[in-house]
Amino acid sequence: MRKLHGILTHLRPFMTSSLHRKADAKQTANIVVAERFKAVTILSINRPDKQNALNESLLHELASQLTQFEEDNSASVAVINGIGGNFSAGYDVDELKQRSEHDINSVQNSLFFPFQRKTSKPMLCSISGLCKSIGFEIALMCDMRYAEEKAFFGFSNRQLGIPLLNDGPKRLAKLIGLSKATEFLVMDRQISSQEAVDLGIVNAVVQDGTALGSAIKTAVFLSSLPQSSLQHDLSVLHGSQFDKDKWPSILNDFKSNISLNEDSLKSARILKLNNMPEWELKEIEYEKNYAKNKRKQNDANKI
Structure with a gap:
């Protein structure tokens, strides 16, 4: 623990809230600001005027930066955050509407995050303010999430039809169970950071203005550990949670079951899934069987 306390002085530039972080001329030109602290890569979403x-x-720039992080042998841990007081408000709906008026087929390109994790390097997320829709999905992609007290979570896609x-x-x-x-998903629930930690969506709720510093402090600690065993264990964990080999087929299922419609685009109902993908049906069946076996096990223990 002394080692952690010893690095706090070096972390002070990152300990302030993203609300108070001011982008310099170089940052203003970058929609994703990439910084480095020791073996920690810090990626900051930088469109504060659009929340x-x-x-x-x-999305392509963030994916590119994450790919560079994975390929950089000197980088051990990544931290993703947002500049300006919000992690991400989600889709840029105004841009989607403009695209729908000119090129319907390009709309779906704005809805995919073109990044697949190829390594098990730890990825952390610092969350302040809004964390919605595709921004929420990116946060869920990370291994650990630190949220500030006033952070807000939700998919916020139901009314838009996205x-x-x-x-x-x-x-x-x-993370929280199928039910x-x-x-x-269906009720489009919006929750506070406290409910998010109670559900197990985030790892910790911290004071406003300290999420980024908390995430970086943990990242520095993780980067000081033997990396081969850490990444091996994370790989095992990832394998138990998500079948990476099936990801290409999952993505194809998504694409093959999407239809674009002029009227729905004009009414802000951007996309529609026609059929439930086969993988999701299997997932539901798996959850049912798991619950059934769990009940049998509990009943057997009572005897």
């Missing part, structure tokens, strides 16, 4: 709403160019295309529902179901995840 860090995500568009196609930003499906979640980045494996967010599956990840959420693995609660279903309620999240």
Whole structure:
């Protein structure tokens, strides 16, 4: 623990809230600001004037930066955060509407996050303010999440008719169970950071203005550990939660079951899933069998 306390002085530039972080001229030009502290890569979503709403160019830039992080042998841990007081308000709906008027087929490109994890390097997330829709999905992709007291979570896609295309529902179901995840999706629930930690969505709730510093402090500690064993154990954990080999087929299922419609786009109902993918049907069946076997086990223990 002394080692952790010893690095606090070096972390002070990152300990302030993202609300108070001021982008310099270089940062202003970058929609994703990449910084480095020791073996920790810090990636900051930088569209504060849009509450860090995500568009196609930003998603591709963030994916590119994460790929660089994975390929950099000197980088051990990544921290993702948002500048300006919000992690991300989700989709840039205004841009989606503009695209729908000119090129319907390009709309779905703004809804996919083109990144697949190829390594098991730890990825942490610092969350302040809004964390919604595709921004929430990106947060769920990370291994650990630190949220400030006034952070707010939700998919916020139901009224817009925008499906979640980045494996967010599956990840959420693995965290909180199929029943609660279903309620999240169909009721479009919005929750506070306290409810998020109670459900197990975030690892800790910290004071406003300290989430980024908390995440970086943990990241520095993780980077000081032997990396081969850490990444091996994370790989085992990831394998037990998500079948990475099936990801390409899952993505194809999503794409093959999406239809674009002029009228729905004009009314802000951007996309529609025609059929439930086969993988999701299997997931539901798995959950049912798991619950059934769990009940049998509990009944046997009572005898």
